[in-house]
Amino acid sequence: MQEEKNSYKKFNNYLRKNEEGYFSYNRIEKYLKKLGNPLELTPFGYIIGKLLIPLILFIAFLISNDYILAIISAVFGYFILDIILKTKDKQDMKVIKIELGDVYDLLNIQTSAGVFIGNALTECYLVASNKRFKMKLAELSAEINMTKNIEKALDNFQSNFNSPEIDNFVMTIKQSLITGQTEEALEDISDSLKERNLIEIQEDTKKVNSTANIIQLLMYLGIMTTINETLRQIQAIRSSTPKYTPSRGAVSVSSSAVVAYASNFLGTPYKWGGTTPAGFDCSGFTQYVYKHFGINLGRATYNQINDGYAVSRDELKPGDLVFYGKGGSPSHMGIYIGNGMYIHSPRTGDVVKISPYDRPDYITARRVM
Structure with missing residues (x-):
């Protein structure tokens, strides 16, 4: 332990004596400050x-025999402290530049009232x-009060x-201390700073909006890719699923047959109270699909939520009924078709279509086969 302390002191003393270069104590101290x-x-x-x-990162990836990643991570590790410090400084300065305008306004008000700028500071x-800004301004205030040397404190x-x-x-x-033209100088700088802050805020807003638009586009493309993949799977199911023929015996229906049959009605217009291919509401659509297979469901959403038996999200299979609403009361439903999608008849002005099933108002699912 004593040897470690001595090594630390030696290295620290070396840094303090080293007045020039990258590892200069003064340079690093000023940089951090x-x-x-x-x-x-x-x-x-x-x-x-x-x-x-960088040494730890290099060794960690070297052990896994990933030499390229070991070198890249070591380079990144060397600069990680600087990245953290500069990122936090940038965040601070965004706020400080805005608050600096308030400081100018306060100084302007105080000096207009006849208060000496040194006292106003x-x-x-x-x-x-x-x-950070508040602490440094407090230190400025304390140093002015103690030393009365405003320039050195600044x-x-x-x-x-x-x-x-x-x-x-x-x-x-400093210039206002020399010239005495405090109010005009403060007002000019304050107005200029506020204009720059406004421009930066507008630019940041544009960046945020652009980022939001890109995210929305990526989400849309992701959803459309999933829907297209689901449609391809449905087409494959329809091609491979034999035509359903009702029999008088026990009902045995495959989920593939239900999905294939339901997909025949994609594009059918929504119709409130509709129960036929001329137009469906949400529960009329599911009732019609299952009636084709000899399975009788209740007419309304609040009836069908009691049909069959409940299944959890982890147990969902194509053909399961999924329900949506608020407070546990169902107001919409559809048929889960796999791949995180369901087929449903949404609302007036819309048509039977495929959508992501994982909505925030999801209530439960029922299996009726």
Whole structure:
């Protein structure tokens, strides 16, 4: 344990003495400080992380004999800390740039009321909600109150960020201290910052909308691919399933025969109260299909939910009846046909069609064969 402590001290001392280069203690300390250091890393911890993470990933994939992935993961592991730090900094700065506008407004109000800008700066932390921004503004306030050296306090505040907006803020305050033209400078910078923030928000909104549209398109393509695959399977079932011939003996119906027969009515228009191929409602469709096989179902959805016996989602098979509604009361139904799909007659203006069965208002399923 003592040897580990000594090794740590030696390496830490080496870093502190190393004033230049990539592994310079001061360079790493400033780098972490400007990015907010959300992981609370020391320069020593940062370097150890940069070395250990890629080494662990490399060995892990090397053991599985995946040499290419081992190299790729090692490179990724080397930069993972920087990615985390910069991502968090970017998230923080989005909020800070908006709150900086509130700081400008507060300073403008205070100085317009005759308050010296140095005194006004000590209250800026009150309008901030971002933890990092609020803490640094509080430190700025404390340093001004203790040292009365506003310029040095501003320099220290600036060193905590890697942001042109913060640089402009500090420069504006310093210039106003020299020129005394506080209100005009603050108002101009505040308006400019708010315009840039508005543009960024609009651009982010466009990105979100574009992403949402892409996701919706991919979901639609995925659903259509599944439906087309299901239709191909139905066509194969129809080709291989012998024509059903009613008999006077016991009823024995295959799920393939039910699916094949139900698919004959794809495109049939919805008709409220309809029970024939001229037009079906949801329960009229299922009743008509099963009647063809000599199985008599109740007329309405709330009747058919009591026919047969209940089956869980894990036990679903083609031919099972699936029910939908709110509060356990069924208002719609159809026939499960496999592949996560069901065939049904949805609503006025629609037709008998195939849709994904896994709706949020799903209630239960019944098996009647």
